[in-house]
Amino acid sequence: MTTATRPAPPRKQGTPAQGLSGGAFAILLVLPGLALLVAVVLYPLISSLVTAFFEQSLVEPGRRFVGLENIRAVLDSDFLPLLRQTLVFTVGTTLVPFVIGFALALALNTRIRGRGFLRGAFLLPWLVPAVVTSFLWMWIFNANYGVANGVLEALGIVDEPEAWLSSPGTAMAAVIIAKTWASFPWMMVMLLAGLQTVPPELHEAAQVDGAGTIRRFRSVTVPHLRGIIGLVLLLELIWNFQHFDTIYVMTGGGPAGTTETFAVAVYDTFYKGHDLGRAGAIGLLWMVLLLVLVVGYLRVVDREEKA
Amino acid sequence: MTTAYSRRRMLQFLGAAGLGAAGLAACAPAPKETEPLAADDPKANEKTFSFASWTLNEEAGKPVVQGLLDTITTKDGLTVNPVSYPYNEYLNQLTLQVRGDKLVGAAQLDIAWLGALAALGKLRDLGDAAKDGGYTSTALESGQYEGKQLGLPWTTGAIGLVTNKELLSRAGITEFPETIEDFEAALVELKGLGGGVVPYAASTKVAQLKDILFWMKTFGCTLLDGDRVTIGDDASVEAVTWYKKLYDQKLIAPDVDRFDARALFGQGRAAIYDDAIVGKGAVIKDSPDKQLADKLDPVARPVLKSGDDPQAQLWGHVIVVVEGEAANTATSFARWLTSDQAATDEFFAKLALPPTTEKGLASDAVANDPFTKAFSERITKTASQNPFWRFPEYAQMETVIAEQVQAVLIGSSSPADAMTTAGEQVQALVK
Numbered sequence: 029m030t031t032a033t034r035p036a037p038p039r040k041q042g043t044p045a046q047g048l049s050g051g052a053f054a055i056l057l058v059l060p061g062l063a064l065l066v067a068v069v070l071y072p073l074i075s076s077l078v079t080a081f082f083e084q085s086l087v088e089p090g091r092r093f094v095g096l097e098n099i100r101a102v103l104d105s106d107f108l109p110l111l112r113q114t115l116v117f118t119v120g121t122t123l124v125p126f127v128i129g130f131a132l133a134l135a136l137n138t139r140i141r142g143r144g145f146l147r148g149a150f151l152l153p154w155l156v157p158a159v160v161t162s163f164l165w166m167w168i169f170n171a172n173y174g175v176a177n178g179v180l181e182a183l184g185i186v187d188e189p190e191a192w193l194s195s196p197g198t199a200m201a202a203v204i205i206a207k208t209w210a211s212f213p214w215m216m217v218m219l220l221a222g223l224q225t226v227p228p229e230l231h232e233a234a235q236v237d238g239a240g241t242i243r244r245f246r247s248v249t250v251p252h253l254r255g256i257i258g259l260v261l262l263l264e265l266i267w268n269f270q271h272f273d274t275i276y277v278m279t280g281g282g283p284a285g286t287t288e289t290f291a292v293a294v295y296d297t298f299y300k301g302h303d304l305g306r307a308g309a310i311g312l313l314w315m316v317l318l319l320v321l322v323v324g325y326l327r328v329v330d331r332e333e334k335a
Numbered sequence: 336m337t338t339a340y341s342r343r344r345m346l347q348f349l350g351a352a353g354l355g356a357a358g359l360a361a362c363a364p365a366p367k368e369t370e371p372l373a374a375d376d377p378k379a380n381e382k383t384f385s386f387a388s389w390t391l392n393e394e395a396g397k398p399v400v401q402g403l404l405d406t407i408t409t410k411d412g413l414t415v416n417p418v419s420y421p422y423n424e425y426l427n428q429l430t431l432q433v434r435g436d437k438l439v440g441a442a443q444l445d446i447a448w449l450g451a452l453a454a455l456g457k458l459r460d461l462g463d464a465a466k467d468g469g470y471t472s473t474a475l476e477s478g479q480y481e482g483k484q485l486g487l488p489w490t491t492g493a494i495g496l497v498t499n500k501e502l503l504s505r506a507g508i509t510e511f512p513e514t515i516e517d518f519e520a521a522l523v524e525l526k527g528l529g530g531g532v533v534p535y536a537a538s539t540k541v542a543q544l545k546d547i548l549f550w551m552k553t554f555g556c557t558l559l560d561g562d563r564v565t566i567g568d569d570a571s572v573e574a575v576t577w578y579k580k581l582y583d584q585k586l587i588a589p590d591v592d593r594f595d596a597r598a599l600f601g602q603g604r605a606a607i608y609d610d611a612i613v614g615k616g617a618v619i620k621d622s623p624d625k626q627l628a629d630k631l632d633p634v635a636r637p638v639l640k641s642g643d644d645p646q647a648q649l650w651g652h653v654i655v656v657v658e659g660e661a662a663n664t665a666t667s668f669a670r671w672l673t674s675d676q677a678a679t680d681e682f683f684a685k686l687a688l689p690p691t692t693e694k695g696l697a698s699d700a701v702a703n704d705p706f707t708k709a710f711s712e713r714i715t716k717t718a719s720q721n722p723f724w725r726f727p728e729y730a731q732m733e734t735v736i737a738e739q740v741q742a743v744l745i746g747s748s749s750p751a752d753a754m755t756t757a758g759e760q761v762q763a764l765v766k
Binding site for chain 2: 172193194195299
């Protein structure tokens with residue numbers, strides 16, 4: 029008698045766990061991350077936005093549904109000044125460090141002496157925590173004992189101390205300078221990385237064709253870096269649109285609200301005004317505007333991936 | 336077999352999760368008042384609790400308060416978890432902690448904040464604990480809200496003007512001016528000293544611009560008449576116009592809050608500033624002038640007309656207890672901290688903060704301290720409460736007024752317009 033050995037049934041391909049379809053298994057894998065996302069991001073976010081439709085105080089129990097009243101109130105009063113100030117801060121703190129970062133990236137992409145040391149040294153401002161940077165600049169610009177006034181007086185540029193952070197004309201500029209100091213290294217590093225991917229043959233070929241430095245920069249370097257420039261600018265715009273630390277520490281949104289952005293306004297309305305409904309309404313409008321930037325960013329990423 | 340998930344499918348998935356979260360968020364209960372535990376409930380007698388204090392965040396006061404916590408820990412076998420935030424952030428953080436039932440135990444509170452925290456409905460009535468504590472009636476009043484004793488008084492005083500005698504004398508000012516007119520003339524003399532001396536380091540940052548309320552009172556504004564806000568009247572406009580004049584003439588400086596003022600005063604770069612008695616310790620500790628303590632002189636705030644009562648704002652700290660777990664233990668702790676003779680003596684000896692008990696005030700150390708004596712006689716004697724303290728929205732009111740005054744200082748609004756706006760906005764907050 030011979031015993032025929034039954035071949036083992038072929039193992040199903042693509043089914044990682046017994047009894048589960050591929051789709052169900054994928055969902056199972058996603059669930060812990062999704063639960064965390066809902067608990068840590070979505071629930072607090074939506075909970076804050078829901079308050080936009082209620083009259084609710086931080087210091088009193090209870091709340092009352094008021095529909096769109098809070099949003100209408102914000103649109104009728106604070107919205108335009110907040111939008112203008114947020115845009116000035118966002119554009120200023122994106123473009124100024126971009127120009128500085130790009131110039132330094134170009135310089136450090138050449139064979140200058142001490143290139144390695146300089147690359148490290150220029151990164152230092154970026155490594156300092158934002159709050160520390162903000163305090164540092166607040167002291168520099170302090171009207172009564174700040175270094176800026178000390179230097180300018182010693183050089184005879186000003187006769188009396190300037191109130192940099194207490195004058196509407198200079199407070200926003202001071203804040204932008206502080207944020208620029210903290211931001212330019214990151215932009216410099218990203219652009220430097222991009223510059224190093226530009227094939228030297230392209231420059232050589234253009235040089236042979238008689239292109240000068242500026243022409244090569246315009247026709248070779250910039251087109252090659254278009255993707256990275258777009259990403260860097262969009263990411264900075266998004267971050268600066270949400271930025272809080274520098275303004276809050278240096279001016280608290282003052283003087284008289286002239287440096288107040290959406291981020292600071294939400295904080296002030298919530299904590300100082302104790303008006304949760306209005307804070308939620310400002311947050312809701314702020315998020316809608318932010319979504320426009322995020323959609324722009326996703327499109328750029330998508331285009332880059334396809335390219 | 337592989338399953339491909341499109342971005343659309345993923346977004347649908349996230350949208351469903353978002354809807355779920357929205358439903359939960361909309362149904363989330365708003366905070367409610369806390370019911371007191373029964374006196375014999377073992378939970379109320381838990382030995383572990385938290386003590387929130389901004390002094391624990393300040394260099395000068397931290398070792399003293401920590402020392403007192405260590406003493407009670409050893410003495411009664413308690414475990415006290417210290418919680419601290421900077422003064423300017425303290426009320427916000429404490430409100431969130433109490434509102435969310437995250438603080439079990441006791442907390443230090445500025446008497447100005449009692450109304451705001453009491454509105455949450457979570458503070459214990461400490462009337463029984465206060466009964467035989469030996470507190471003065473003025474001190475006890477500082478911890479009362481709507482007829483309840485919600486705080487046990489830890490220290491009571493006032494906010495008034497502190498001067499540097501040496502700088503005043505160098506400017507030829509031998510007697511501190513009694514009227515506003517003479518005060519202004521004295522500031523001009525002090526400005527003449529040069530060397531970057533700020534004649535009067537008055538608050539000009541929003542955080543402490545509330546100090547101007549007592550200049551408004553000096554000019555005759557009552558701030559509140561019943562439930563009607565009087566800011567916006569002629570007296571308040573005159574006060575702010577005068578403040579702006581000092582600012583424009585650089586007799587007061589921009590960018591100054593209490594901490595900047597202390598720093599300038601400690602460095603000998605400010606001749607006069609506003610502070611409570613607690614400021615003495617901080618100013619002396621950080622000053623390069625080792626003789627500064629002898630030069631400090633508290634003075635009465637100048638008045639509009641000779642013979643008027645000088646204005647000063649009552650100031651003090653109370654200890655409140657959050658109802659619930661460990662509330663009995665925290666109450667005993669609050670009572671010990673505020674009325675135990677050894678504890679209050681140490682507090683005074685190290686921080687110069689006057690005690691709130693009859694016995695403590697009568698002790699040799701307090702009664703014979705020249706600075707404390709002068710402060711009490713010239714400033715605390717005529718001090719009064721800020722009438723806005725009784726409203727839970729006090730902090731909001733203070734911010735509204737401060738922002739309008741700042742708008743005047745930087746020239747973006749006229750005193751009359753700014754005070755009218757401030758008055759209307761504060762009136763809207765009176766409920």
